[in-house]
Each structure stands twice: as C-alpha cells, then as structure tokens.
Amino acid sequence: MKVVEAPVCFHCAAPLPAGASWRTEVGGVSRAMCCPGCAAIARTIEAAGMAGYYLARDRPAVTPPPGAAAATVIPLAAGAAADQSPADQSPADRNARDWRVADETQFAASLFDDPAFQAAFVHPPGQAHLLVQGLRCGACAWLIETALARLPGVQSVTVNLASTHMLLAWDGRPDGLSSAIHYLRALGYDAVPWDLQQMTGSSAPRDRREWAELLVAGLGMMQVMMYTLPLYLASPDEITGGQLRLMQWAGAALTLPVLFFSARSILRGAWLAARARHLSMDQPIALGLLAAFAGSLHSMVVGSGPIWFDSIAMLVFFLLSARWIERAVRRQAAVQTAQLARPLPARAERVASHRHPAGSCSVNSLQIGDRIRVAVGAVIPVDGQVVFGAGPVAEALLTGESTPVWRTSGDPVLAASLNLGQVLEIEVTALARDSVLARLRTRMEEALGARAPLARLADRAARHFVAGLLLCGVLTGAWWAWHDPQHLLPVLVALLVVSCPCALALAVPATLAASSARLAGLGVLVLRGHGLETLAQVRTVVFDKTGTLTQGAANVTAHWLTKDAQERGQATAALRALESGQGHPLAHALLAWCAAQTDGAAATEGWDWIRVHPGLGVSGRRAGVDWQVGSADFLAGAGVALPGNAPDVTAGASEAAPAAASRVWLAQGQRVVVRFDCDDPIRADVAALLAMLQAQGTRVLLLSGDRPAAVQALADTLGIREARGGLLPADKQAILQGLQGSDRPVVMVGDGLNDGPGFATADLAIAVGPVSQALIRCADLVIPSANLATLAAAMAEARSALQRMRQNLAWALAYNLCAIPLAAGGWLSPWQAGLGMSLSSLLVVANAVRPRRGQSWMC
Amino acid sequence: MDVLILLIPMSVVLALLAAVVLVMMSRQGQFEDLDTPGFSVLADDDRPVEQSASLADGTRQP
Numbered sequence: 001m002k003v004v005e006a007p008v009c010f011h012c013a014a015p016l017p018a019g020a021s022w023r024t025e026v027g028g029v030s031r032a033m034c035c036p037g038c039a040a041i042a043r044t045i046e047a048a049g050m051a052g053y054y055l056a057r058d059r060p061a062v063t064p065p066p067g068a069a070a071a072t073v074i075p076l077a078a079g080a081a082a083d084q085s086p087a088d089q090s091p092a093d094r095n096a097r098d099w100r101v102a103d104e105t106q107f108a109a110s111l112f113d114d115p116a117f118q119a120a121f122v123h124p125p126g127q128a129h130l131l132v133q134g135l136r137c138g139a140c141a142w143l144i145e146t147a148l149a150r151l152p153g154v155q156s157v158t159v160n161l162a163s164t165h166m167l168l169a170w171d172g173r174p175d176g177l178s179s180a181i182h183y184l185r186a187l188g189y190d191a192v193p194w195d196l197q198q199m200t201g202s203s204a205p206r207d208r209r210e211w212a213e214l215l216v217a218g219l220g221m222m223q224v225m226m227y228t229l230p231l232y233l234a235s236p237d238e239i240t241g242g243q244l245r246l247m248q249w250a251g252a253a254l255t256l257p258v259l260f261f262s263a264r265s266i267l268r269g270a271w272l273a274a275r276a277r278h279l280s281m282d283q284p285i286a287l288g289l290l291a292a293f294a295g296s297l298h299s300m301v302v303g304s305g306p307i308w309f310d311s312i313a314m315l316v317f318f319l320l321s322a323r324w325i326e327r328a329v330r331r332q333a334a335v336q337t338a339q340l341a342r343p344l345p346a347r348a349e350r351v352a353s354h355r356h357p358a359g360s361c362s363v364n365s366l367q368i369g370d371r372i373r374v375a376v377g378a379v380i381p382v383d384g385q386v387v388f389g390a391g392p393v394a395e396a397l398l399t400g401e402s403t404p405v406w407r408t409s410g411d412p413v414l415a416a417s418l419n420l421g422q423v424l425e426i427e428v429t430a431l432a433r434d435s436v437l438a439r440l441r442t443r444m445e446e447a448l449g450a451r452a453p454l455a456r457l458a459d460r461a462a463r464h465f466v467a468g469l470l471l472c473g474v475l476t477g478a479w480w481a482w483h484d485p486q487h488l489l490p491v492l493v494a495l496l497v498v499s500c501p502c503a504l505a506l507a508v509p510a511t512l513a514a515s516s517a518r519l520a521g522l523g524v525l526v527l528r529g530h531g532l533e534t535l536a537q538v539r540t541v542v543f544d545k546t547g548t549l550t551q552g553a554a555n556v557t558a559h560w561l562t563k564d565a566q567e568r569g570q571a572t573a574a575l576r577a578l579e580s581g582q583g584h585p586l587a588h589a590l591l592a593w594c595a596a597q598t599d600g601a602a603a604t605e606g607w608d609w610i611r612v613h614p615g616l617g618v619s620g621r622r623a624g625v626d627w628q629v630g631s632a633d634f635l636a637g638a639g640v641a642l643p644g645n646a647p648d649v650t651a652g653a654s655e656a657a658p659a660a661a662s663r664v665w666l667a668q669g670q671r672v673v674v675r676f677d678c679d680d681p682i683r684a685d686v687a688a689l690l691a692m693l694q695a696q697g698t699r700v701l702l703l704s705g706d707r708p709a710a711v712q713a714l715a716d717t718l719g720i721r722e723a724r725g726g727l728l729p730a731d732k733q734a735i736l737q738g739l740q741g742s743d744r745p746v747v748m749v750g751d752g753l754n755d756g757p758g759f760a761t762a763d764l765a766i767a768v769g770p771v772s773q774a775l776i777r778c779a780d781l782v783i784p785s786a787n788l789a790t791l792a793a794a795m796a797e798a799r800s801a802l803q804r805m806r807q808n809l810a811w812a813l814a815y816n817l818c819a820i821p822l823a824a825g826g827w828l829s830p831w832q833a834g835l836g837m838s839l840s841s842l843l844v845v846a847n848a849v850r851p852r853r854g855q856s857w858m859c
Numbered sequence: 860m861d862v863l864i865l866l867i868p869m870s871v872v873l874a875l876l877a878a879v880v881l882v883m884m885s886r887q888g889q890f891e892d893l894d895t896p897g898f899s900v901l902a903d904d905d906r907p908v909e910q911s912a913s914l915a916d917g918t919r920q921p
Contacts, residue, residue: 212885
C-alpha cells in the first residue's frame with residue numbers, strides 16, 4: 001500500500017501535531033490525520049462510500065473539537081452496509097446500525113426525539129428545520145444530503161449552504177431524528193434547532209420578493225435597451241414611423257413591470273412617507289421616475305420629445321442592486337449574531353414543588369425559585385444555581401473558557417452552558433428573558449440597529465439633503481418654466497434622479513453591519529452602537545493588570561506563619577468562605593488553592609458578617625473572631641502588624657518571592673496566619689498588542705490596584721512607560737477623567753468586575769473575559785475569549801471601517817456638489833443623471849462592505 | 860422589415876413571460892442556494908464520482 005506523507009491533516013488541513021500517528025485509509029491510500037476525531041470522521045465518510053467528497057470540496061473541513069475526538073466512532077456495521085443500496089436491506093438490518101458518537105457537543109442527540117423539544121423546530125410534522133454547523137462549501141452540503149438520505153426512515157434532506165439551513169423530512173419514526181443527528185456528528189458536522197419563529201418567519205419571503213424584483217428589473221432593463229438601441233444608432237430616415245412607434249410602445253410596455261413591480265417598494269416608501277408628512281430619500285427618486293415615465297408617455301403619444309424608458313429601467317436595476325448588496329451584508333451580520341447566541345431548548349423539566357407538579361414546561365413559563373432538572377449532555381436553559389448534583393459544565397460560549405468548570409451545589413450556572421457530568425437540579429434565579437445570554441443577544445441586536453454618532457449625523461444630513469433637493473427642484477423648475485419651458489421636464493427629471501442620498505443613508509449602516517459581523521467572527525462582541533467608531537479613534541488605552549495583561553493569578557504559594565495544623569485548617573476554611581463569590585481573579589486563584597488542600601472543609605455557615613472592600617480585600621467575623629484577607633495596605637490599615645515587614649510592601653521584594661508576584665495576607669484577629677505569593681504569568685499575546693499600540697502613537701497606561709512594585713515590574717517587562725499601582729477604583733476613575741481632558745477617547749481594558757467606576761467613566765469600556773450580567777450593563781465591547789490578539793485585529797478593522805465611512809461621506813458630498821448644479825443647469829440628460837446616480841450608489845455600497853487589504857470577504 | 864410588426868409584439872410577450880417565470884421561480888425559493896444543487900448531480904449514483912470509485916475500490920468489500 002502506498003503511504004502519502006503530508007504535513008497537514010488530510011481531513012481538516014490543520015498542521016499535524018508532533019508525533020501524530022493517526023492514519024485513515026481514504027480511497028485506498030493511507031492519509032495522515034491530525035487527531036482521532038478527524039480519523040474517525042474520514043473513516044465514516046470512506047465507509048459510506050462518499051470519498052468523492054474529498055475530491056469535490058474546495059475547502060478543508062472544520063477541525064472537530066478536542067472533546068469529541070476520543071468518542072467519535074464510525075458506523076459499526078457500515079463497512080458492509082455501505083455497499084448495499086438502501087432498498088435491499090431489511091429494516092432489521094438498518095436498525096442494527098449503531099452510531100456511537102460523542103454527545104458532548106451541544107445537545108444530546110436523544111433530545112431531538114423528545115416531542116416537547118421538537119415543538120420548536122418540527123413543522124409540519126415529519127419535517128425538521130435545523131441549523132447545520134461546520135458547513136464549508138458545496139461539497140459539505142452534498143455529503144450531508146446524500147449520506148443522511150440513506151438512513152432508514154429519512155425521506156429527503158435539503159441543505160442550504162448560504163443560510164446553513166437543513167430541512168430533513170422523515171417518516172415520523174420516534175428515533176428518526178436522533179439517528180440522523182448521530183450520523184451527522186459522525187461526519188464531522190453538528191446541528192442545532194432552527195428557530196422557526198425568529199428566522200424563517202421574518203426574512204425568507206422578503207428575500208424572495210426582493211430577488212424577484214431585481215430579476216425583473218434586470219430583464220426589463222436589457223429588453224427595453226433592445227428596443228431603444230436601434231433608435232440611437234439608426235440614421236434619421238432609416239426607421240419608418242410605424243416601426244418607430246411600435247418600438248416605443250414595446251419599450252413602454254416593458255417599463256411598466258419595472259416601474260410598478262420592481263420599483264414598487266421605492267414608490268410605496270415615498271408615498272407612505274409623504275402621507276405621514278415625512279421626507280425620505282425615496283421621494284426624489286420616486287418623483288423623478290414618475291415624472292420621467294409620464295413625460296416619456298406624453299412624448300410618445302404626441303409623437304415628439306424625449307423618451308427615457310431605457311434610463312428608467314437602468315436606474316431601477318442599479319438602485320435595487322445597491323440595496324440588495326446592502327441587505328445581504330446586514331443579513332450576514334444577523335446570522336453571525338444568531339450563531340453566537342446558541343439556540344436554547346424551549347422546554348425544561350420542572351421538579352415538583354408546592355407551586356407546580358413535576359413535568360415538562362415551557363422555559364418561558366419558569367419562575368424564579370422554580371427547580372428544574374437538566375439531563376446529562378443537555379443545554380441549561382436558564383440562569384440558575386445548582387441545588388443538587390455536581391459535575392463539569394462547559395461554559396465556552398459565554399466565558400470563552402474551553403475547559404469545563406466544576407459546578408456543585410450553591411454554584412451559579414448560566415443559560416446556554418452544557419451539562420457534561422451528571423443530572424443537575426437547578427434553581428432558577430432569573431427569568432428566561434433576563435438570562436445573561438438573552439441580555440447579550442438583545443444588546444448586540446440593539447447595537448447593530450442603533451445609530452452610531454456618524455450614522456446619526458449621516459441620517460440627519462440625508463433628511464436635510466432631501467428637503468434642500470426638493471426646494472432646489474422647485475426653484476429650478478420655476479426658472480426653466482420662465483425661461484425655457486421646452487427643457488423644463490428633462491432638467492427636472494435629471495435633477496431629481498442625479499442626486500444620491502444613498503451614499504449618506506445607506507453606506508454608513510452597511511459599513512457598520514459588515515464590520516460588526518467581522519468583529520463577531522473574530523470573537524469581539526459589540527454591545528453599544530458607538531463601539532466601533534470609538535474604537536477606531538482611540539488615543540489612550542488604559543489596561544488593568546490582573547486578569548487582563550496577566551492570566552489572573554495562576555500559581556499560589558502559601559507561606560505559613562504558624563505550624564499548628566488545626567490553625568491552618570481553620571484558616572483555609574475561613575479563606576474559602578471569605579473568597580467565595582468574589583469575582584476578582586486573585587479570589588479565583590485562592591479558591592483553587594483552597595480546593596487543592598485536604599484540610600479545612602468549607603465553613604460557609606456561622607458568619608456574623610462578611611464585608612468586601614473593593615480593591616483592598618475582604619473581612620468577616622465568625623464566632624467572635626475577626627478574619628481579614630487582602631493587601632498589605634489593607635491589613636496595615638486595620639491595625640494588623642505584618643511580621644518582618646513594614647507596611648511598605650516594596651520591602652517584601654527582597655524576599656524569595658519574585659517582584660511581579662502579588663501578595664495576599666490572611667489575618668486572624670490581629671495576627672497574620674499566612675502569606676500567599678500569587679505568581680501571575682503574562683498573557684502570550686500582550687507584547688504584540690502593545691507593540692502595535694505604541695507604533696500607532698497610542699498612549700498606553702497600566703493602572704492597577706495591586707502593589708506598586710509588582711505593577712512597575714510588569715510595566716518594565718512589557719515596556720509600558722506609565723504605570724501606577726496601589727489604586728482604588730475611585731482613583732482609577734479620577735485618573736481616567738484627567739486623561740479625558742487631554743487624550744480622548746480613552747479606552748479602558750479590564751475584566752470589568754472590579755472597575756465599575758472606571759468602566760462607567762471611560763469613553764469605551766472593553767471587558768476581557770467571561771460575559772456576565774454586570775458586564776453586559778457596563779461594557780461597550782466584550783472579548784469572551786480574553787485573547788488580546790483579537791483586540792489588535794478589532795482595532796484595525798474598526799479603523800478601516802471608519803475610514804470607509806469617511807470616504808463614503810466625502811464622496812457623497814463631492815458627487816452631489818458637482819452633479820446637482822450640472823443637472824440644474826441643464827447640462828445633464830436624464831440618462832446621464834440616472835447612470836451617475838446608480839454608479840455612485842454601487843460604488844458607495846461596495847466600498848462600505850469591502851474587506852480590509854489582506855482580508856477575505858468572508859469573516 | 861415588415862416582419863418587425865410581428866416580431867416586436869412577440870418579443871414583448873416573451874419578455875413578460877420570462878419575467879413571470881422568474882418571479883415564480885424566486886417565489887419557490889429556487890435562487891436561494893446556488894451552490895449546493897451543483898453537487899446534487901453527484902448524488903445520483905450511490906458511487907459518487909468516477910475517480911473516487913476507482914480510488915475506493917481497494918477498500919470496498921464485495
């Protein structure tokens with residue numbers, strides 16, 4: 001057998017990891033695979049007799065997630081089954097096929113057979129609407145359609161590559177859907193329910209109508225031009241009067257559908273706005289089109305005068321093309337948002353309580369305090385708190401954290417997280433519509449719809465523009481009627497048609513939508529309308545230290561100042577209680593440290609009070625003993641004498657601990673029990689981001705609540721010139737306000753949990769890390785993955801977007817300033833005006849959606 | 860040239876017919892996905908494309 005050596009994975013084209021030894025035979029040749037997941041998928045495809053996929057595709061497949069790798073297994077009996085046509089298999093034969101696939105993806109496959117779950121996406125009965133994930137090219141769609149259609153009970157499968165929608169019709173057998181989903185996952189794809197109400201309900205009929213209008217306009221334009229061209233080319237006496245009139249009538253007949261079918265949305269928009277006594281950008285165009293059509297008809301009947309049917313058809317076609325492109329961009333942005341917000345189950349299994357009997361209920365009917373049971377492999381439908389059970393929960397969607405987190409009773413869980421371990425009983429803490437995910441989704445949709453400052457400006461300008469244009473039309477009309485009534489109509493038509501408010505009204509939203517979609521693709525979520533524009537203009541960036549530039553304290557070393565094991569146990573228990581529920585990265589690190597200790601069970605009960613001192617520490621009292629945990633300053637302020645060290649913490653650097661490490665002290669009463677040195681590694685991608693910022697001349701500051709020595713050490717390592725440590729949130733706010741006086745706009749990058757005042761003050765607040773309710777309220781941009789390299793890419797994209805918006809506005813201004821006087825002076829004929837206006841619209845829209853240099857059109 | 864008297868009205872009727880057909884086609888959603896159907900011709904046969912069938916021969920069980 002021939003062995004083909006390739007440096008990349010045959011299936012997904014990812015580079016082969018060192019020592020990768022997975023191989024799969026595809027088409028008789030042994031191929032290198034990067035992971036067991038790819039190998040299993042390729043075996044499945046090969047076993048199904050569909051290796052043609054690898055020849056037909058033009059893009060590599062999606063790399064399967066690492067979690068799915070080990071358990072993704074090909075059809076067990078497929079080797080034999082694939083060669084038989086489905087018809088000559090006995091039903092028992094087909095049922096004997098069994099696919100064991102990782103259910104750790106999104107939804108348990110068995111969930112798809114649940115009639116309650118099906119209610120959301122099966123309509124009419126026997127037809128499931130699903131959203132396929134992992135589609136790359138037409139070959140993927142072909143592979144899925146062909147492979148799934150062979151499954152027993154599946155009647156037809158249609159995959160739409162553009163919308164990633166899959167319509168699966170099956171014979172209604174109870175396990176039909178789950179086996180299809182199983183097999184789909186074995187092929188390396190996944191599917192989630194397609195939200196019927198939100199997606200198909202709104203956009204499909206409108207898309208079809210607009211596409212039909214565009215097609216008719218294109219056809220009409222070409223055919224009308226056919227009738228008009230001879231009239232332009234022929235010498236005066238070449239065409240007889242009868243033929244001439246026939247061609248004119250034919251042109252008029254075909255202009256009718258263009259004007260009253262294709263352009264009806266323009267006409268209707270203008271009419272509705274006029275009836276509501278508003279000005280809209282459709283009005284000059286609509287007036288111009290109607291005037292041109294009426295004038296042409298009049299000339300045709302009278303037998304003399306200009307005829308503009310071809311110009312009308314051309315104008316309508318180009319105008320609709322520009323709008324089509326703009327809509328397509330917006331649609332793509334909406335799809336990006338929808339994919340981010342993973343569809344949630346519509347039903348939940350409620351646990352019996354005094355209010356309700358046990359049973360399945362709609363997620364929307366869940367009340368705060370209800371308890372629900374979440375099956376293994378299922379998506380948690382609401383935000384809540386675990387009351388029973390413990391196990392790993394994957395929260396990657398909202399936290400960017402790919403490794404599952406351990407959740408036990410008392411821990412919060414978020415909607416859209418995936419329950420991986422065992423059955424959890426959860427108490428609902430927020431209504432479905434108030435969950436973090438729902439808020440995030442709403443906020444992003446609002447941001448997309450909200451007008452950024454520049455968009456608002458353009459909008460206002462467009463309205464004034466229309467008013468000015470109509471006024472100009474009246475004046476020009478009066479002048480020409482007075483001096484040269486013969487040319488009144490051509491001049492008026494040219495004037496109404498030539499002006500291009502599209503550049504003002506259309507181009508800015510299109511740019512925003514295209515750029516927001518690209519940012520979402522990068523993993524940067526825009527939560528406020530002004531986010532993109534402010535990001536592009538940044539002059540000062542203020543970084544938080546812990547958890548932002550650094551990974552958040554990862555390594556904790558304890559230096560005990562007591563030898564008594566019992567005392568140590570007590571201290572560990574107290575620390576665990578004090579730090580639970582604190583959002584600070586150091587608290588997470590300390591809790592992780594506590595969890596690693598065997599001694600000291602959690603002593604969560606019996607506390608008289610626990611008080612949080614933002615930026616300083618936490619204090620509490622239990623059984624008459626005061627406990628304090630926090631920075632040296634905090635403890636010194638509370639009157640605790642730090643052993644060996646003056647409260648001046650710089651002295652601490654002389655000890656074994658490295659200078660960059662943060663220190664936390666725990667005191668029982670007035671006595672220090674333990675000192676923690678928290679070593680905090682710098683994020684890998686920080687240096688590149690800082691280099692880019694400084695190359696642009698952006699002012700970079702590091703403001704932290706940590707001790708000044710540690711902050712300065714980090715700043716020196718990273719080459720940040722301005723760094724200040726030991727700051728309280730209020731101090732940071734004051735510094736930000738000072739910066740706003742000179743170097744606006746000021747961006748604050750932080751984890752958002754301990755910087756509330758700073759976030760509120762900054763012109764743009766960028767939160768790095770897990771999405772939470774608090775973050776959605778205060779941040780303008782969120783990067784859930786906390787990958788700072790994406791921030792650099794996002795800034796480049798934002799600057800490019802702003803530049804394109806400005807180019808478009810400048811173009812619109814220049815074009816209209818030149819074209820309108822020319823038209824008013826009678827130097828432009830209506831066809832020239834129509835052409836100029838159409839090309840200007842197309843140019844502006846194309847510029848709005850064009851990607852940056854070196855970027856692909858897809859995100 | 861007299862034949863134009865017949866041909867021009869015919870072309871108008873044909874163009875209108877074409878427009879009606881286009882509208883009907885887009886109402887049925889035929890323009891929504893222009894990429895996938897190109898591959899569906901491959902799906903006619905159980906053995907997809909010729910080359911792959913010959914490539915795959917080695918692994919198939921009779």
